[in-house]
Amino acid sequence: MEPIIIAFLVLSLIAAIFAAIIYFVDKQFHVDEDPRIDLIADKLPGANCGGCGYAGCRNFAEAIVKNNSLDNLFCAPGGNKTMAEIAQLMNLEAEEKKPQVAVIRCNGTNENCPPKHDYNGIESCGFANFLFAGDGGCAYGCLGLGDCVATCKFDAMYMDPITGLPVVIEDNCTACGNCVKACPRNIIEIRNKGPKNRRIYVACMNKEKGVYAKVNCSVACIGCNACVKECKFDAIKIESFLAYIDYQKCTLCRKCVPVCPTNCIVEVNFPIKKKANIDLANDSNQNIENN
Amino acid sequence: MLKTFPRGGVHPDDCKISANSPIKVAPLPNKVYVMLNQSAGAPAITLVKKGDHVKTGQLIAKGEAFISANIHSPVTGIVDKIDQITDATGYKHQSIVINVESQEIWEDGIDTTNDLLTDIKATPQEIIEKIKNAGIVGLGGAAFPTHVKLTIPQGKVAEYLLINGAECEPYLTCDHRLMLEKSEEIMVGITIIMKALSVKKAFIGIENNKPDAIKQLTSLSQNYSNIEVVSLKKKYPQGAEKQLIKAITGREVPSGKLPIEVGCVVQNVATAKAIYDAVQKNKPLIERVVTITGPNLSNPSNFLTRIGVPINHLIELAGGLPEDTAKLISGGPMMGKALSNTNIPLTKGMGGILLLPEKLSKRLDPYPCIRCGRCAHACPMGLEPFYLEKLIIKERWEEAEKHWIMDCMECGSCQYTCPAKRPLLDYIRLGKNKVSAIIRSRKN
Structure with missing residues (x-):
């Protein structure tokens, strides 16, 4: 007999045996799944x-x-x-949720919070966090080693080499919350995306007294209460020298932004404020009156 | 043949440049900053308030938790404020700031003379009570409260007391100088600990790079029948508890267990001296010997200084900060921690301040692991650092736990010996942190 025929027959036989086993297992151990x-x-x-x-x-x-x-x-x-x-x-009712996005509550860029130490350990915020307070000296701010970027599965974050801070790409961010868990300093928060993607938040996590907070960073929240007094909607709270804007209550009136002495309240995606124009107009009016 | 631990270890350069500089008493600065979290465990609770006048040796903060130590005022003066002070890591901790007065008044009952008191009157319970009241912690570096270490758990028996005079870290010489200059006090201190633990035999382990200390303590130990000086072959990390036990007694502490499991208690020589002061002279732990050293420092010295003195004061006394200083380390170069600035106060656990120039402090760029296995060969605990590093990078915490990551004592031998300059210990420390969090969450 031709070797090719022998091979064909043997393989067919093996296939038939395995088919029988698979059929038996499939019937015998069938799992009913919804x-x-x-x-x-x-x-x-x-x-x-x-x-x-x-x-x-x-x-x-x-x-x-x-x-x-x-x-x-x-x-x-x-x-x-x-x-x-x-x-x-x-056949259930889904709760409608407002779209959300991750925000970085730290503005300690290389300019605002200049680095004082030279860290050359491994690139891991988790490690640097228990080693020292960070090269800027702020024990609450961003360490800038990118644990959040490494954990993001949607390519929604990158480290800005100039500022040394992570940046969230709004269109890619799905608010899954993985970066919140990865950050050892709890800087990242999931907040409502807001109408027309407009948001206001306090970009600082420093819980120290104002005097000490200002030492390392020029845009630190000093807990001065100016924004709380300005807010008519009871949306801002100060806890251990740190302001927090409740996004559920905030109406995005932006009255708190100009009163902040350290500019730590950040507004995103707003058009350039008209106030500057009004001020200019007032100035020119006054000039005219004076003349 | 000289004794040593059998597995792993490295041989870094000695660099004991301050070994011949006798202990000098450092003058007091204008202000001292006493941290409340100087020992391992819970921070002490302050007993004084702003404006209070405190005497030297007065109890100013009480360690109330089980693992916590009392803190005494190191100077006479007025409490300036109780505030958050930046510590070695850059984080802030509660501290008592005291303005120093020139006229020193000691708390009543403290014997400030230099007379040697060899007669031990206290009973074992009294000894441990006195050690607890004096706020003594392990002066080797870990700052674990000594009274907790000397309280033997139920059902265990201490057989040997081991006194750690190995001082295997390069550069540090504080224990070496103490053994030369305060040898009598150390001997009495050891006898006190032996009485408290009711052990029959004590060993003092000293590395053979300190022949003068070995000679002096050996001749003194002729008077003490149950204290024996063991000369050890120089190898890092001989001063680690488990390695010292293995080197001297040949016993191996099981993984995850304490030395008492094999009937041993280990104390540092400086702790023995502090115990002598506390029990015989009622003097709380308010001062310690600290080495200020560095290759470019003009005057590397050993100072007897009070706790809470800012380290820049000590650096000034040792000749000032050299121009090219790139890194400040508290402790030795192998296990010490980098300091964030020179303004931080001295704590009970700091044995030395090391000032390194750029050339010695800069890390070289890492290359890929070539699997040479040198790290596994150097690890005194018999771990595989290269494999642990891989597991940590891949975030496989459970597997790292199975490979005994929690047995690592962070001696840094692996990273020291790695020819590819891999940051092995960084990853292992990160992994230990994560794994211990997982273990804690499992218990809850």
């Missing part, structure tokens, strides 16, 4: 970012089906659209 898990997992982004608190997207889908509710379960990268689709699948 088909909705697969359907939900298909709807999810599949980034396995862990922002929902589960190890991956499939675990999140399993949790939804198991709990049969959407309480405290939200896929930040998918957003409201994905959650609405899942809610429709499950």
Whole structure:
């Protein structure tokens, strides 16, 4: 007999035996799974970012089906659209959430908080944090070694080499919260994206008294209460010499921004303020009157 | 043959440039800053307030937690303020600032004479109580409260007392000078600890690069039948607790356990001297010997100085900060911690201040690991630093725990010996931090 025929027959026989085993195992050990898990997992982004608190997207889908509710379960990268689709699948109501984004609550750039030490250990904020207070000397500020950038799964962060601070790319950020967990100094916060992406926040985490806070950084919050007095909506609170703007209450009136003596309140994506123009106009009016 | 620990170790240059400089008493500055977190464990709770007049040796902060030590006023003066002061790392901690008065008044009951008192009247319980009241901590560097270390847990028996005079760190000479100049006091101190622990035998381990200290203590130990001086072969890290036990007694402390598991208690020579002061003279721990040294320092010296003195005061006394200083280290070059500025106060755990020029302090650029295995060969605990580094970079914490990362004592032998200049210890310390957090969360 031709060797090729022998090989063909032997391999066919082996294939038949394995097919039989696979068929038997499939029937015998069949696991009944809720088909909705697969359907939900298909709807999810599949980034396995862990922002929902589960190890991956499939675990999140399993949790939804198991709990049969959407309480405290939200896929930040998918957003409201994905959650609405899942809610429709499950015949549930999805809670509408405002879009959110990560903000860096530190403005200790190389200029504002000049480096005093030369750190040449490993590039890890977690390590530098228990070693020393940071090369700028601020024990609350950004260490600038990029643990948040390394953990971001959506390419939404990068380190600015000039300022030495991380920058969030708003369009890519899904508010999954991984950078919040990675930061050893809790600088990063997930805040509402705001109408037209406009936001106001205090870009400082320094809890020291004003005198000491100012030593290392020129834009540190000194807890002077000026913004609290200015705010009509009770949105600003001072705790241990540090102001915090509650984004739920803030109406983005921006009255607190000009009163801050250290300019630590940051406004994002606002058009250039008209106040400057008004001041100019007033000045010229006064000039005219004087003349 | 000279004794030493069998596994690993490195041989850094001695550089003991201040070894021949006798201990000088440092004059007091105008202000002292007494940190409240000088010992391992919980910070002490302050007993004085702004404006109070304090005498030298007066209790000013009480260690109330189980692992915590009392703090006494190192000077006579008026409390200026109680405020946050930057410590060695740059973080701020609560401290008592005292304006020093020129007229020194000692607290009642403290014997300030230099007479040697060899007769031990106190009972073992009284000794430990006195040590606790005097706020004594391990002066080798870890600053662990001594009374906790001397309280033997139920069911364990201490067999040997080991006195650590190895001083294996390069540059440091404070223990060496103390052994030469205060040898009688150290001997009495050892006898006191032996009485407190009721052990029959004590060993003093000294490395053979200090032949004068070995000679002097050996001749003194003729008068003490149960104290033996053991001369050890020079090798780093001989002064580490587990390595010293292995070198002298041949016993190995099991992983994750304390030395008492093998019937040993280890104390530093400086701690023995402090215990002598506390028990025989009622003198609390308010001063220590500290080495100020550096290759370019004009006058490397050993100072007997009060706790809380700002280190720039001591550097001035040793000849001033050299122009080319690039790095300040508290402790030795192998295990010491870099200081953030020269204004920080001396704490109980600081044995030396080292000033290094740029050439000696700059790290070289790392190359990829070539798997030569030198780090594994140098590790005194028998770990595999190159593999641990890989696991930490990949954030595989559980696996790192299985490879005994928590046994690492951070001696730095691996990083010292690495030909590719890998920052091995940095990664291992990061990993230890993460793994210990995981272990803690598992317990809760």
